[in-house]
Amino acid sequence: MGQPESKGEEAAAIERVANAAREVQSASEALEARFKAENDGTERTLPLARLTAAIGELxxxxxxxxxxxxxxxxxxxxxxxxxxRRGSVSSTTLGNVLLLTGESSKC
Structure with a gap:
C-alpha cells in the first residue's frame, strides 16, 4: 500500500471515529432530554437503543x-x-514518530 493510499485510509478511519463519537454525544443528549422531560409517558426505549447502537459503532x-x-x-x-537493533524504541513510539513525520511504510 502506498503512502497516499495509506493516509487516505487513516483519514477515513479517523473520520469514522469522529462521526461515531458525535453520534454517541447526540444520542446521549437526546436520551438525557427524555429523562429530564416531565413524566409524560413517552417511550424511552428508542433513544436508549440509539445510544446503544452509537456506542457499538464507536x-x-x-x-x-x-x-x-x-x-x-x-x-x-x-x-x-x-x-x-537498538531495542530501546518501542514499536508504538517508532510508529507514532513515523506516522507523524509522514515517512513511507515502504522498505
Whole structure:
C-alpha cells in the first residue's frame, strides 16, 4: 500500500471515529432530554437503543482504527533494522514518530 493510499485510509478511519463519537454525544443528549422531560409517558426505549447502537459503532470504529495503526506500525518495524537493533524504541513510539513525520511504510 502506498503512502497516499495509506493516509487516505487513516483519514477515513479517523473520520469514522469522529462521526461515531458525535453520534454517541447526540444520542446521549437526546436520551438525557427524555429523562429530564416531565413524566409524560413517552417511550424511552428508542433513544436508549440509539445510544446503544452509537456506542457499538464507536467501539467498532476505534477497533478498526487501532488495527489499521497496528498494521502500519508492524510494517514500519519490519522496515527499520536500526530500531530493531537498538531495542530501546518501542514499536508504538517508532510508529507514532513515523506516522507523524509522514515517512513511507515502504522498505
Amino acid at each position: 467501539q467498532a470504529a476505534r477497533d478498526a482504527l487501532d488495527e489499521l495503526l497496528a498494521r502500519k506500525r508492524a510494517s514500519l518495524m519490519q522496515c527499520s533494522p536500526s530500531a530493531r
